[in-house]
Amino acid sequence: MATLSPVLKQATPVLAARGEGVYVYDEAGRAHLDFTAGIGVTSTGHCHPRVVEAAQRQVATLVHGQYTTVMHRPLLTLTERLGEVLPAGLDSLFYVNSGSEAVEAAMRLARQATGRPNIVVFQGSFHGRTIGAASLTTSASKYRSGFGPLMPGVAIAPFPNAFHYGWDEETATRFALRELDQLLATVSAPADTAAFFVEPVLGEGGYVPANTAFLRGLRERADRHGILLVLDEVQTGFGRTGMFWGHEHFAGRPDIVVTAKGLASGFPLSAIAAPTALMEKAWPGSQGGTYGGNAVACAAAIATLDVIQDEKLVENAAGRGKELLAGLREVAARHAPASGPGIGDVRGLGLMAGSEFVTADGEPDGSTAAAAQAAASRRGLLLLTCGAQGQVVRMIPPLVVTAEQVREGLALWGDAVADALS
Numbered sequence: 001m002a003t004l005s006p007v008l009k010q011a012t013p014v015l016a017a018r019g020e021g022v023y024v025y026d027e028a029g030r031a032h033l034d035f036t037a038g039i040g041v042t043s044t045g046h047c048h049p050r051v052v053e054a055a056q057r058q059v060a061t062l063v064h065g066q067y068t069t070v071m072h073r074p075l076l077t078l079t080e081r082l083g084e085v086l087p088a089g090l091d092s093l094f095y096v097n098s099g100s101e102a103v104e105a106a107m108r109l110a111r112q113a114t115g116r117p118n119i120v121v122f123q124g125s126f127h128g129r130t131i132g133a134a135s136l137t138t139s140a141s142k143y144r145s146g147f148g149p150l151m152p153g154v155a156i157a158p159f160p161n162a163f164h165y166g167w168d169e170e171t172a173t174r175f176a177l178r179e180l181d182q183l184l185a186t187v188s189a190p191a192d193t194a195a196f197f198v199e200p201v202l203g204e205g206g207y208v209p210a211n212t213a214f215l216r217g218l219r220e221r222a223d224r225h226g227i228l229l230v231l232d233e234v235q236t237g238f239g240r241t242g243m244f245w246g247h248e249h250f251a252g253r254p255d256i257v258v259t260a261k262g263l264a265s266g267f268p269l270s271a272i273a274a275p276t277a278l279m280e281k282a283w284p285g286s287q288g289g290t291y292g293g294n295a296v297a298c299a300a301a302i303a304t305l306d307v308i309q310d311e312k313l314v315e316n317a318a319g320r321g322k323e324l325l326a327g328l329r330e331v332a333a334r335h336a337p338a339s340g341p342g343i344g345d346v347r348g349l350g351l352m353a354g355s356e357f358v359t360a361d362g363e364p365d366g367s368t369a370a371a372a373q374a375a376a377s378r379r380g381l382l383l384l385t386c387g388a389q390g391q392v393v394r395m396i397p398p399l400v401v402t403a404e405q406v407r408e409g410l411a412l413w414g415d416a417v418a419d420a421l422s
Helices: 049-059 073-082 099-114 131-135 169-186 212-225 246-250 295-310 313-334 366-378 403-421
Strands: 016-020 023-026 031-034 092-096 118-122 154-157 193-198 228-232 256-259 270-274 342-348 353-358 384-386 392-395
Touching (some): 031 403, 049 295, 073 092, 073 295, 092 099, 099 131, 099 193, 099 228, 118 169, 154 169, 169 212, 193 212, 212 228, 313 353, 313 403, 353 366, 366 384, 366 392, 366 403
Parallel strands (some): 118 154, 118 193, 193 228, 228 256
Antiparallel strands (some): 016 023, 023 031, 092 270, 256 270
């Protein structure tokens, strides 16, 4: 009898039977408030009727049209529609299936377009699990360990994580940019550096937002040295942060954008976008794949764009995100670390919020975070952890979440934290 790999560990004990909106229902019919959204994937909620209808209609006409063999209308329509929301100048797209694949495609393009071998990433980054993407990932050793050697040509610079360093944001940013300059002078010369890869908000690294001064500093150095700036919007894109792209909060100007997760409301689809003049520097045969740009996934992505725009989900993410962060800070204020563990920091953007647990002496506290996450699950609130020591509990509800559901989630969270710290 075959079983799933024993290495696959569930974050919650739920055996899901169906999903609807912000709720997942188990086989006993119990409703669970899903503030994981499939790790930020079900942007329009579970089984949004318009997404379901679009996928059903497409399944009945063409399931798979391999895009280097034949072309299909959903792929062409999606490309046109994405042109309406992509950053200015990024007018050429290449589609694959997962965030990791898209990151590797962006890396391949950057190296081929510049003729340079090295990539600079930032401490706490998560860019995927495949060999190339894992080589760019520094959020936790579990993503890199046991299958090395990893891909060479990767240098790691600090991210302005103010809470981690115990500094204010301005000091952390000055430090990060100064250390980046030192890295370019000592480890990866500009003439050897193809690209900076950075997330507008660290995802697996602990839900730490970047800032305007940092992204402007990266842009200035990229322009000065002919380095490409690649913004990994796999988790932050498609309205998640209260703007369509996470980098819009910080006046970012990317050369390449990587997108996935919320793009198709749960169907596997990812893409990179770049200016045509840059994309055409990819070598012949370097872009392709069997399932990339699948017709059903593309139809779902078009419907996702329709729902996001028609239901004003970016605006909803901004409004509900402010309520969520305010409520999380109220919970944190009741449970600040003093003589024991507690919540040391709450941060995020839009519907991407994290609560960091620390010990009384300020050290990351993964065990208490795990206890709070488990206590929430028992109460019917599904959450995930992140951070190098699993010390951050994150909330990523679907963009359709209502103010009432935010209040429901916060009430459950408050009880769960009190339980974990009792």
